[in-house]
Amino acid sequence: MPIGRLFLRTPKDGRAKLLLNGLLVAAVLVGFVALSVARVEGRYDFTDLWTYRTRLAMGFGMTLAFSVLSMAASLLIGFASATGSRSRILPVRYLCRTYVNVIRGTPLLMQIYLFFYIIGDAWGVEDRLVAGVLILSIFEGAYISEILRGGLDSIEGSQLEIARAVGFTPAQATRLIVLPQLLRRTLPALAGQFASIIKDSSLLSVISIVELTQTIKEVNAATFAFTTDYLFLGVLYFALTFPVSLLSRALEKRFAYEN
Template structure:
């Protein structure tokens, strides 16, 4: 029986070309629309928010002569008043020893490259996301087992928690946690932000894991029991490896959502990427360039996470589950 002829629209290479052409056209349309705006683009101001050079200067305390005595630098005036200038070899001398200097002159200077506010905000976002992700699994895994428990009171506790957390917006939970619970226990805002995110995504992760565990054929657990394998051994070596394999794409999606939703902690004055973006806009009046750059930084984080998740999925597929 002959193979059905593939249409041009179904051709893989032609499909890639069409998708590429679509985004090129969309980009050109947006470029034309932006060019017709009455807006002055200031892309040259963006790089300094990633890194900048800080210059530290050593000033002359008064008029006098710049001298070197016993390996130390001093300024001496006509009345032999002397003051030591403290700096190391990383400084570059702007005056030669023996020259006359005047009060306020820069005698030596040092240039350092420092991380700008965007990189500092990125570091805060990564820290919050990392600790919140750990807390998410510490909450989500026990909750999933509580939801599957044969004990009614455990199922009820987990069920109410999941219903309340999933039924209220994250932003509202952050406000409630920060202004009430954090004040009662005197928690720092960073801790409050991590706990808010962890508690919120813990509920979603619990449901993802519960669904993945329940999707495994019950016959596997029954077969384990017939072979004398305990419940916990069966879960550890048989059920959970398959469940995590099935849940991995959704779990990666939850972690990506966690990173994106971490931007909400900026409302409690945590200087993450989003808050840094607002501060840059307030200082430069360049909202379009700033938010495009911030969005690209978030995209780099989430794309990296998506790539790692895809690699893990391929690895688990080859092994048949978690090792």
């Protein structure tokens, strides 16, 4: 057997072959980063990070909490806005579409400052954590709204007519016909958006919310171990976002039979 066959996809691949290829790619990438660090800095020093382990763990927990709360809230906001932007009531439709366009058309950094120091201050939202979750959810909600609207638009109207003809109530039609298809069609995009929420939460550090990135910034201000600190930060974020992608992959398979 030529050695090249070891790297080619065939219908009957064993686990060992897949693992080998995966490890190969991982080794090359890690090697590349390690070599780059060695050329620049020439040392790894994780002792400083170990000193700050309690704070890092708290920051990690905060990022996790922010992400989970914002995922739930942004899903609600996104669903409301997606429904609203298909509404027959024009003010509702325009409101939802304006929301989506403005939020998607401006940077998150500017929104954080605007919402926290202007709107938040004007209306008495003093709690940084509440403000942080709200800002992040409003931002991500606009993207989720577009994902869901696309999903809803892709479900043919004739399906609902048929459902009504065979005696489904509107609630039944939504639950049994629309939702399963919507889930299946939007899940990969939604999972990507959930990973974005985790990453975007890092920008909340600019209003001194002590989540993971802010913790690293504070640690870095004391240690100056720039490279190791930020490499480690990347690893921690990946540890949060990668399971989301895996979960999405699994759910995609789970719902595949629906179509």
